[in-house]
Amino acid sequence: MIWNAENIITLSFAILALGSAIMMITRRNPITSALYLIVNFFSISGVYLMLRSQFVAIIQILVYAGAIMVLFLFVIMLLNLSGEKKMMETFSYKKISAIILGLMLFASLGITAFFAFFGKYKTMNPNAEIMGTIQSVGKELYTTYSFPFELVSFVLLAAIVGAIVLAQKKFE
């Protein structure tokens, strides 16, 4: 690994993403968790920018950090929740085994990924810079993928109708 400016920026975005993810699952107050998740989404968006995918980076901030997390914060404030019990007070064998299970999952997936791509793909494809622009993604979206693009609008319509029906006052 070469210590140039690009790698250092990528590494700091990655560390920020990991740190905020760990903070998110350890905080007791749900609002604090949601705010850390927003930090995490912003830093992942930075990693997308370092991967030369501008369109996905912008959409990440607009859709995830903008729309979805506002919805989460609204619901948390509507429900007026109190924080969970302290981690140590409810420290049971279930939680320890869950953490061990998560680490084992990471180990197995990580070993697979590491050996499958060891020494391959050292640098990005030279086309990546032109590929990630809004122009090329939009062109692909409206030509090759125009039918799935229309279908996905029905998914959103169904979700809106379903959300209104489910959150109604009298649900039968």
Next chain:
Amino acid sequence: MELNFYLILALLLFSIGVIGVLTRRNAIVVFMCIELMLNSVNLVFVSFSSFLGNLNGQIFVFFIMTVAAAEAAIGLAIIIALYRNKSTINLDEINILKW
């Protein structure tokens, strides 16, 4: 940075999400951890797309984000309905489907 760096980062985020789902007992926090896991899969898609020079991965990310938005709306509506009926969203107390 080589491809392995991005893959390991995404796998670490995914594992953190799994640990969060298994350890936390607040339904909304569990839901946020699922969003984190979706995000890490998006990261794998985008990094493969950039390294292989194939645009299809980024198109997939676009569709995954749409489905994630729909899923968030529905899931939060379910949580609100649950809170109205049982006045709790602690997953240990919601056990009517367990036997």
